[in-house]
Amino acid sequence: MASGSVDITYRGVFQKILAGNIVKTLVKASRHSGKIGGTISRYSDSPERNGIPAKQFAVIAESQDELHVEMAKYEPDNIRLIAALDDTLAKGHESWAWYGIRPIHLGLREGGALLVVSEHERAKLLEFIPRLPFEWRLAILPGEKSFSGLWVYHDDGTEFRVLGAIARLIPEVVGLEELEKEVGKGPKAEQHLDWLRQGYREVQVGTVPAGVGAPNTYEPVKLPEWTEMAEAIIVPAAPRGGRQEAFKKFTTRSERPVIDFDVCTQCKQCFVECPDSVFELTPEGYYNPEYEACCGCGICAEVCPVDDCIVMVDELAFADNRDLYEEWKADRAAYRQFFQGLLERERVTARSSRRKVSA
Amino acid sequence: MAMTEVSRRFAQHEELITGTEAVAQALRLADVDVMAGYPIRPYDSVMSSVAKMIANGQMDADFIVAESEHSQFEIVKHASATGARVFVGSSGVGWMYAMEAIVVTAALRLPVVALVGNRALDDPGAFGVEHNDALMVRDSGWLLYWVAEGQEALDATLLAYRVAEDARVSLPCALSMDGAFLTHSQHLVLVPEKDLVEAFLPPYDLKKRRFHPDNPISIAPQYNEDWVMETRKQSDAAMRRARGVIAEAYAELKRLTGRGDPDPFVETYRVEDADYVLIGMGTVAMPIKVAVDQLREEGKRVGFLRIKWFRPFPDEELRRLLHGRKGVGVVDRDYSYGSTRHGGAVYNEVRSALYDLEDRPPVIGFIAGLGGREVSVDDVFQIEAKLEQAAAGDLGAESAHWIGVRGPVE
Numbered sequence: 001m002a003s004g005s006v007d008i009t010y011r012g013v014f015q016k017i018l019a020g021n022i023v024k025t026l027v028k029a030s031r032h033s034g035k036i037g038g039t040i041s042r043y044s045d046s047p048e049r050n051g052i053p054a055k056q057f058a059v060i061a062e063s064q065d066e067l068h069v070e071m072a073k074y075e076p077d078n079i080r081l082i083a084a085l086d087d088t089l090a091k092g093h094e095s096w097a098w099y100g101i102r103p104i105h106l107g108l109r110e111g112g113a114l115l116v117v118s119e120h121e122r123a124k125l126l127e128f129i130p131r132l133p134f135e136w137r138l139a140i141l142p143g144e145k146s147f148s149g150l151w152v153y154h155d156d157g158t159e160f161r162v163l164g165a166i167a168r169l170i171p172e173v174v175g176l177e178e179l180e181k182e183v184g185k186g187p188k189a190e191q192h193l194d195w196l197r198q199g200y201r202e203v204q205v206g207t208v209p210a211g212v213g214a215p216n217t218y219e220p221v222k223l224p225e226w227t228e229m230a231e232a233i234i235v236p237a238a239p240r241g242g243r244q245e246a247f248k249k250f251t252t253r254s255e256r257p258v259i260d261f262d263v264c265t266q267c268k269q270c271f272v273e274c275p276d277s278v279f280e281l282t283p284e285g286y287y288n289p290e291y292e293a294c295c296g297c298g299i300c301a302e303v304c305p306v307d308d309c310i311v312m313v314d315e316l317a318f319a320d321n322r323d324l325y326e327e328w329k330a331d332r333a334a335y336r337q338f339f340q341g342l343l344e345r346e347r348v349t350a351r352s353s354r355r356k357v358s359a
Numbered sequence: 360m361a362m363t364e365v366s367r368r369f370a371q372h373e374e375l376i377t378g379t380e381a382v383a384q385a386l387r388l389a390d391v392d393v394m395a396g397y398p399i400r401p402y403d404s405v406m407s408s409v410a411k412m413i414a415n416g417q418m419d420a421d422f423i424v425a426e427s428e429h430s431q432f433e434i435v436k437h438a439s440a441t442g443a444r445v446f447v448g449s450s451g452v453g454w455m456y457a458m459e460a461i462v463v464t465a466a467l468r469l470p471v472v473a474l475v476g477n478r479a480l481d482d483p484g485a486f487g488v489e490h491n492d493a494l495m496v497r498d499s500g501w502l503l504y505w506v507a508e509g510q511e512a513l514d515a516t517l518l519a520y521r522v523a524e525d526a527r528v529s530l531p532c533a534l535s536m537d538g539a540f541l542t543h544s545q546h547l548v549l550v551p552e553k554d555l556v557e558a559f560l561p562p563y564d565l566k567k568r569r570f571h572p573d574n575p576i577s578i579a580p581q582y583n584e585d586w587v588m589e590t591r592k593q594s595d596a597a598m599r600r601a602r603g604v605i606a607e608a609y610a611e612l613k614r615l616t617g618r619g620d621p622d623p624f625v626e627t628y629r630v631e632d633a634d635y636v637l638i639g640m641g642t643v644a645m646p647i648k649v650a651v652d653q654l655r656e657e658g659k660r661v662g663f664l665r666i667k668w669f670r671p672f673p674d675e676e677l678r679r680l681l682h683g684r685k686g687v688g689v690v691d692r693d694y695s696y697g698s699t700r701h702g703g704a705v706y707n708e709v710r711s712a713l714y715d716l717e718d719r720p721p722v723i724g725f726i727a728g729l730g731g732r733e734v735s736v737d738d739v740f741q742i743e744a745k746l747e748q749a750a751a752g753d754l755g756a757e758s759a760h761w762i763g764v765r766g767p768v769e
Contacts, residue, residue, distance in 0.1 A: 044583050074584065226589035226596075232468035232529065232568055233582075233590055237575040 002172040003035065003066050004080035006058040009093065009104065011254060012048030015085045017149035021159050022083070023058035026166065029182035030060045030174045037061060038071050044095060051252045051295060053093030060173050079107045080170045083162055086145040087118035088254040088315040090128045092218075094247075099221045101251060103130045106218070110134040113169040115203070117141050117158065119347075120316060122206060128316065130216035132208070139205040141165045145254070155188070157195040164199025176200055243293055250321065253296025255312040255349060260339050261286055261328045263309045270300035270310060282325060291321035298349070307352040314347035369555040369615060374548055378512040378541035381548050382474055382534070383408035385516030387418040388556040392443035395423045395434040399453035400486045401538035402476030409446075428453040432460035432471075439469040440570040440578055444520065444563045448474030450538065452481045454492045464531050465500030466590070467579055468597065470523035470563070471531040472516065477641070477692075478538045479730045487731010488537040490640065490693040494669075494704050500594045502532040502601060503670040505640035507626070509546025512536060514612060514619070515667075517556060521608045524563045527600045537692075539731060540642040555615050601671050624673035626665040629655065630680055633662030635746055636720075638709055639690040640666050643727070643734050647690070650739035661743055666705065674712035681713060684720040686750030688742055691759075692728045700724060702759040723749040724759030738762050 006026055008019040020041070027037035037060040045054035059076050061067035070076035084090060084104055092101040105114045111134075116125060118140050125138065141161060148154035160183060167176040176196075183192045238244040257270075264286060271279040271287045278294045279287040289300070296315070304310040328335040342348060376384070382405050386394070396406040412418040421438075425431035428449050435445040449457060454475055464471050475493040479485040493503060502523060506512045512534070519532040536542050570578060602624075609623035620626045628648050630636055637647050647663045654661045664680060666673060681687055689710075691703020699707055702724030710722040725742050728734040742762055748754050761768045 223585055224589070226592040229586075229589050229593070231593050231597075233466060233579050234568060234576050235580050237577040239575045240572060 002080075003061040004078050004170065004173045005060070005070060005076040006166065006170070006173070007075075007079050007082040007107065008056045008058075008085065009082060009089055010054055010056070010085040011089075011145075011147065012045060012052035012054040013050055014147040014150050015145075016048055016054070017153045018085060018146060018159055019054070019056045022162055022166075023056045025159075025163055025179070025182055026058040026174050027060060029163075029178040032178040032181045033175070035060050035062055036064070036067055038067060040071065040074070040076060043074055049252070050297065051254060052249070053089060053095070053251055075107070077107070079109060079112060080173050081113045081115060081166060082108055083115040083117075083166065085117055085158070085162070086147075086254055087116050087120055087125065088145075089251075090116060090118075090125050091251065091315065092128075092130075093251045094249060101218070103216065103218050105129065105132065105136065108132070108136055111136065113137040113139050113205070115139045115141060115162070115165055115169060117143050117145055117162065119144060122204070124316065126208070126213050127319070129213050130218060131211050131213035132216070134210050136208050137169065137205055138208050139165060139169055139203050141199060141203045157191075157198075160192045160195035161199030161202070164196040164201075165203035167196075168200045168203050169205065243290065248292045249295050250292055253294060254315050255296050255298065255347075256291060256294060256315055256318065257289055257296070257298070257300050257310050258313045258324060258339065258342060259286075259289070260309050260311075261325065262332065262336065263306050265306060265309075267305060269303040269305065273299050273303045275299065284329075286325060288323070288325035301349065301351065304351065308343070308350050311343065311348050311350040313342050317342065317346045369551055369558075371549040371551045371555070371616070374550050375545045376509060376548050376550075377404060377543060377545050378506065378509050378536050379405040379474070379476070379543075380408045381509045381512035381546070381550075382516050382536075383412065384548075384550050385513045386420075386446050387412055388551065388553055389444065389517060389520050389560055390553075391418075391420050391446045393421045393423065393435060393438040394446045395425050395431040395438075396447075397425045397428050397431040397449065397453065399428070399450045399478075400476070401478060401542035402448040402450040402453075402474050402536075404476075404542055405448060405474055428457035429460055432457040432464065432473075435471050436460055436464045436467070436469055437570075439464075439471050440467070440565070440568075442563065442565050442569045442571070444524075445471055446473070447471060448476065450476040451478030451486070451492050455480065455495065458495070461496055461501070462499045463579065465496070466594070468500075468529040468594065469531060470520070470529055472519045472523055473531065473533045474516075475533050475535045476538050476542045477535050485730050486538060487729075488539060488641070488692060489729055489731070490535065490691075490704075493533055493535040494693055496533065497670060497704065500530055500598065501670060502528075502530050502598075502668070503535065504532065504668055505535045505666065506541060507642055507644045507665060507667075508541065509544075509548045510618070512541065513548055513550065514616065517559060518605075518608055518612055520563075521560050521612075522601060522604050524561075525604045525608070526566075528597050528604050530594070530597055530601065535641065537642040540645075549616075549618075551616065559612060559615055598671055605668065605671070620667075622673075622676055624666075624668045624671075625676050625680070626667060627680065628663040628665070630662035630664055632660055634660040634685040635688065635743060635750070636662045636664050636681060636684055636686075637688045637690060637739070637742065637746070638664045638666060638705065639692070640669065640705060641692065643690055643692060646734050646736045647739050650736045650743065653736070654740070654743060659743070669705070669708075672708055672712065677709060677712045678716055681720055682716045683718040686746045687713070687720045687722045688725055688746035689722060690725045690727050690734070690742060690762075692734075694726060694729065700758050702726075706759060721750045721757075723757065725762050726759055727762040732763055734763070 706724035
């Protein structure tokens with residue numbers, strides 16, 4: 001038996017209730033083996049904005065002292081497991097202040113587990129997850145990300161499947177038996193227990209040796225002393241005609257807009273409606289998104305009047321924020337192939353597909 | 360109008376004006392750029408004084424009448440960030456209503472100068488003086504000054520701009536003036552010419568902090584626990600530096616005008632050999648000084664110390680001037696219900712400042728003059744008598760004494 005913290009990293013608002021239910025059930029389940037605990041909702045994430053990376057934690061302890069040392073923190077230490085409820089978070093996430101992009105497994109201890117809800121393979125995820133200097137475990141719970149919690153919580157099984165996977169990964173902190181006792185008390189117990197056991201069975205676990213994964217470019221931010229900071233609560237602003245360099249929020253994105261410039265009519269709707277002024281006017285009269293500024297809200301794709309012109313594509317289809325307009329200009333035939341490839345192979349939300357559904 | 364040569368270079372002329380008119384004269388001389396107003400007694404007489412000078416062509420400033428005190432303070436805060444020298448003010452619950460704008464002005468280190476015409480907080484609806492309104496910001500980073508007479512109103516306003524705008528300080532400054540006794544009474548005041556003020560007060564220059572399209576900065580972003588404490592420390596450092604800047608500016612003002620107290624932070628009256636020292640802020644100085652003179656004639660060694668700067672608090676001066684006395688009596692024109700010994704805000708600050716002294720005197724609290732009730736010379740005799748008794752341990756519990764209230768006082 002052991003104590004430890006579980007970090008649930010999720011997309012703000014969409015998965016807030018999901019994450020909250022998971023951490024709460026973990027702590028209550030641990031009571032069945034006589035442990036104590038509490039949960040922490042990372043304060044700086046509140047109020048949550050659409051899609052913004054956010055965290056909730058379950059702290060499970062064997063003594064009051066162990067619990068108190070973690071509960072006075074914004075993010076507890078002794079992380080045994082990190083669960084990413086949306087696999088695009090594997091690309092890392094910005095917290096709300098100026099800390100740069102943090103790797104998804106920041107804070108994970110040696111031998112700890114990163115659990116990702118994903119339809120992708122391990123190799124695909126490791127293209128994005130940075131290497132660590134020690135061995136750790138990557139676990140994949142097969143499934144689509146659940147964005148069920150925006151208005152009404154939709155009980156689609158993700159909550160219990162994730163709990164089952166956690167029991168499989170860190171049984172010394174909270175085991176399947178305790179979770180069964182806890183979940184079995186609730187309404188729809190039979191269905192929920194099925195899902196719990198399904199998650200326990202289906203999760204795929206493998207170790208990741210030290211040094212395996214994407215290059216690790218993360219450097220902790222050195223916070224300035226008060227004598228080094230600008231006085232009077234002033235920070236540099238976006239220069240006239242420029243963009244704010246200090247804070248980019250593209251890790252908010254689980255999909256990005258990709259434009260078929262061959263069919264674009266230059267109607268300007270995307271430019272007008274974009275809440276983040278992402279689109280730059282090109283000399284040829286097109287509107288080219290600056291991906292570093294785009295949080296993937298999808299409004300441009302919604303307002304675009306042309307079928308399959310602006311489509312929203314799974315963020316894991318891209319390794320970087322490169323300028324696709326320049327690629328289109330350089331070689332239209334190659335771009336056509338690339339765009340068709342996206343439509344065929346990737347998770348895509350497009351106007352044409354929405355029509356098919358509603359028809 | 361008599362022309363009085365005070366220094367070789369600078370002429371000053373005498374006028375009979377109210378405390379708020381004296382402030383208005385200082386605003387004209389300081390060439391204030393933006394003033395925001397919203398009427399509330401007693402501060403509001405400065406509004407009409409300034410408006411009249413602008414209408415007469417004696418002063419060139421933007422005078423914005425806001426729709427509430429909150430907007431009024433927001434207007435000057437923003438104007439100050441763009442590099443405008445500003446003036447604002449309020450009284451009582453008007454000052455309270457603007458509180459959100461008032462505290463951020465200090466946090467943003469904007470050198471707004473404000474006049475607080477001290478007035479009792481509602482309820483009941485009353486407009487006599489109490490100091491609780493201005494004291495509400497005592498912990499927020501405002502420089503706080505209590506004025507006692509018309510001449511000082513003019514001089515302290517000039518001093519306020521110089522200290523507040525000094526890059527080493529850059530904090531807002533509130534000048535407190537007792538409603539009625541100073542805001543609505545005319546005093547003989549020497550008004551300098553502009554050349555004196557130009558020699559004293561450098562132009563307001565925010566440099567890299569100026570909010571302007573050519574200098575792209577964001578002021579007051581939201582930030583979290585990793586940054587806030589450092590900004591608080593910066594404000595703390597600025598307030599600590601204010602002491603030196605005040606001393607420097609006060610010495611210069613004295614040199615140019617030929618008047619002023621020996622100490623920049625406190626006024627002392629017959630304190631040197633005093634056994635008992637009374638302390639107060641604002642116009643209560645008048646009856647106390649009279650009483651001190653009369654008690655001296657009876658052979659009692661009594662003195663008076665007036666706190667001018669409440670922030671920064673003159674604890675060094677108090678320790679230096681009060682150690683070894685037989686008793687110190689603090690006359691608070693404010694209340695702090697449920698505080699230590701039920702004393703006022705000034706009492707508790709003074710008592711705390713003296714705690715480190717080995718030969719610390721007994722400090723006795725007096726609550727007087729609330730809601731604008733007159734504090735008479737007889738009241739001061741009563742205060743002095745109780746101070747002697749209390750200092751000798753003859754009064755039992757050392758709870759603050761209410762002076763001039765009808766009915767039982769404990």
